[in-house]
Amino acid sequence: MKGKALYVQNSLTRKKEEFTPITEGFVGMYVCGPTVYSDVHLGNCRTFVGFDTIYRYLLYKGYKVRYVRNITDVGHLLDDGEDRISKGARLDKLEPMEVVQKYSNGFHAIMDIFNTKKPSIEPRATGHIPEQIEMVQQIIDNGFGYEKNGSVYFDTIKFANEKKVYGELSGRIIDDLLTETRDNLKNQSEKNHPSDFAIWMKAADDHLMKWNSPWSVGFPGWHLECSVMSTKYLGKRFDIHGGGNDLKFPHHENEIAQNIGACDCAPSNYWLHTNMLLMNGKKMSKSDGNTISPEELFTGDSTHVSKGYSPMAVRFFMLQSHYSSTMDLTDDALLASEKGFKRIQEGEKILASLETNGSGNSEDADIIKNLDAMLDDMDDDFNTPKAISRLFELVTKINSYKQGSLDINSVSKDTLARLKKEMPEFILEVLGLKNESQEGTSDVSEGLMQLILELRQSARERKDWDTSDKIRDSLNALEIVVKDGKDGSNWSFK
RNA sequence: GGUCGCGUGGCCGAGCGGUUAGGCAGAGGUCUGCAAAACCUUGUACAGCGGUUCAAAUCCGCUCGCGACCUCCA
Structure with missing residues (x-):
């Protein structure tokens, strides 16, 4: 085993x-x-x-x-x-x-x-x-x-x-x-x-x-x-x-x-x-109205939530408490989980784009420690909230490599390959969390987005901020967020 | 009333005697045309009262509050 x-x-x-x-x-x-x-x-x-x-x-x-x-x-x-x-x-x-x-x-x-x-x-x-x-x-x-x-x-x-x-x-x-x-x-x-x-x-x-x-x-x-x-x-x-x-x-x-x-x-x-799922600190009960159906949770069609939450965000929310603890469903808690889950999904995307020349290995121990700890946590009565905290630690590292505050070349090729394999595998296969941010995209939409971002980039180079901001605002209206980094822009769904 | 369990910072939530949990929100900073994102730094805890221990969020007792099941009542 x-x-x-x-x-x-x-x-x-x-x-x-x-x-x-x-x-x-x-x-x-x-x-x-x-x-x-x-x-x-x-x-x-x-x-x-x-x-x-x-x-x-x-x-x-x-x-x-x-x-x-x-x-x-x-x-x-x-x-x-x-x-x-x-x-x-x-x-x-x-x-x-x-x-x-x-x-x-x-x-x-x-x-x-x-x-x-x-x-x-x-x-x-x-x-x-x-x-x-x-x-x-x-x-x-x-x-x-x-x-x-x-x-x-x-x-x-x-x-x-x-x-x-x-x-x-x-x-x-x-x-x-x-x-x-x-x-x-x-x-x-x-x-x-x-x-x-x-x-x-x-x-x-x-x-x-x-x-x-x-x-x-x-x-x-x-x-x-x-x-x-x-x-x-x-x-x-x-x-x-x-x-x-x-x-x-x-x-x-x-x-x-x-x-x-x-x-x-x-x-x-x-x-x-x-253990039981509570809502706003109380037992879910149809008779006193303290209840919400899965559909209502997804669509946001309920007075108990401010908006709809995606099924994977809800699943992530559920996994952020231990299965044997009572857990309290509140709008604030769902909002927090939704953002946290998005952070992990973005981290996965960035991870896939990382490359190392492997000139050093001083980062290896930290990465491996977290990967191993994830499984140790699961071996300890399926402690998903703790395992998820390891994922967040890894995401912080991944972002730092991307940003340059940590040197990606201090990660050996083997360790990066292991991270690229094991982290997404754990999220998908063990936690059962599909990456929703990639759903609904196709080669065509990827290509179109690439084109749009290139047009915007040339506007930015001309310091044509009106055009550049118009593109960004229009995309924003379509629930697409543009992020400008040092080496070009990228995008994701809201 | 009985059985089992829970009460952790603004919110959610790990923790099983000595180590920063983590996320979200907040504050300051870096980057940036602006914004967003990201990164760095950072404050706020262990329901209350006793006890055990060199050391307790963590063990024990009591009190208060909450939940599930059972019972009772209806």
């Missing part, structure tokens, strides 16, 4: 641990995907951009990664007990599967815009009903499930008593769970205990999505699909399980319980959780 040992913060042990895959050179990673009943939430995007970067870095290190991210299309219920997909179908007057398709398409489109790599497998819950029924049966056979009126529940108390791991991930204390029994007996429904959860639910007559099972015509519980699909594609035990930290309890806790209940085997060695 490229670089040094990788360390990850494991939510299960609450410790930073050296990452050792089960099979050397291979990684199995499962991430809980979206429930596709409405447009994707920006907070989801942060989670998936986070895991995309993790996926990219694992690939960059040389691992062969199988990345499974599911699509939940059944079983995830709302507070009032209605299935989220069914509710979407009712509201939009569509077939449930039309709802699923519609919002899956939307989700994929946004993921593409954020330049996330597609997962290796993207399974859907409804495509795995037989496997889910099978797991329910295994759980019953092992004594951790019980049937009531056609529904099957997971017996958390028995599980907690026998396996001693329930609550391990979320920090819920089993004793509390047990003492709650007496107090909460009064508001139990069919369940033996309030903390028990449904793994199979009998469907009401008017329920839209339902399947035959040994217990009833019904549908699987929400937590079950991830237990089934992760282990189906990655094996009974795999390396990384990820998701938003709002899923820790009950979803992930119950997932672990189901897997252990079914085959006495905990699913994942490392649990990674992304």
Whole structure:
């Protein structure tokens, strides 16, 4: 593997641990995907951009990664007990599967815009009903499930008593769970205990999505699909399980319980959780208006932002905080990230034009130190904000070489070649940031710009400032900025 | 009320016991016909109160504030 040992913060042990895959050179990673009943939430995007970067870095290190991210299309219920997909179908007057398709398409489109790599497998819950029924049966056979009126529940108390791991991930204390029994007996429904959860639910007559099972015509519980699909594609035990930290309890806790209940085997060695995206210091919430969609963020069509931000600027913004920290989305913060990202893009462009005669090498150590440090930072639980700070250090150097305040000839040819290769590669392949400033240009427009700048240059040489400034102002109106340097002018998009 | 976590300079955000984080914004300067960009220099921190330590933003305790999940209520 490229670089040094990788360390990850494991939510299960609450410790930073050296990452050792089960099979050397291979990684199995499962991430809980979206429930596709409405447009994707920006907070989801942060989670998936986070895991995309993790996926990219694992690939960059040389691992062969199988990345499974599911699509939940059944079983995830709302507070009032209605299935989220069914509710979407009712509201939009569509077939449930039309709802699923519609919002899956939307989700994929946004993921593409954020330049996330597609997962290796993207399974859907409804495509795995037989496997889910099978797991329910295994759980019953092992004594951790019980049937009531056609529904099957997971017996958390028995599980907690026998396996001693329930609550391990979320920090819920089993004793509390047990003492709650007496107090909460009064508001139990069919369940033996309030903390028990449904793994199979009998469907009401008017329920839209339902399947035959040994217990009833019904549908699987929400937590079950991830237990089934992760282990189906990655094996009974795999390396990384990820998701938003709002899923820790009950979803992930119950997932672990189901897997252990079914085959006495905990699913994942490392649990990674992304933290929440806040807006203006508060939880994003549709009901109180404190929310913004990805589209609104791109177009600027929202009272929360002063302008639109490009998808890569938003991605860069997301990577400037650690995936496990809450991050606060504000207009000021976005403006700052946008400018910073532009600075890096400009630095890349200048880097490509640098040449050295390699007469010295006094600069080499600094450059190499930063390049190595970038990877060390990523090896330290994917510390993208720190790695990005190394990029800024390198950009300052690149600008100094260009400007002449540092001597480019103090960089050896080998080191410059390495910088030219590794820095853009890191930005594009690991951080997943495309250079937008070069998008939309072609040989023709490059040629035209060259011509215009030459005309302006000759005007400047005649000290015809009126003409020279008119050209600059007109280009400025087209969102093109002209920069005059010592050796001629260059241009970029605003 | 419970569990987990967080509170860093004008803003965002790293930091895991001793070292300049970094970006944006601000101030001064260099370059420039002007401008922009770039470069150089630079100020402003670790919620509060105690404690441990030669040394604390970093560890411990309490207080206040914030977030997620759960619970309760509705």
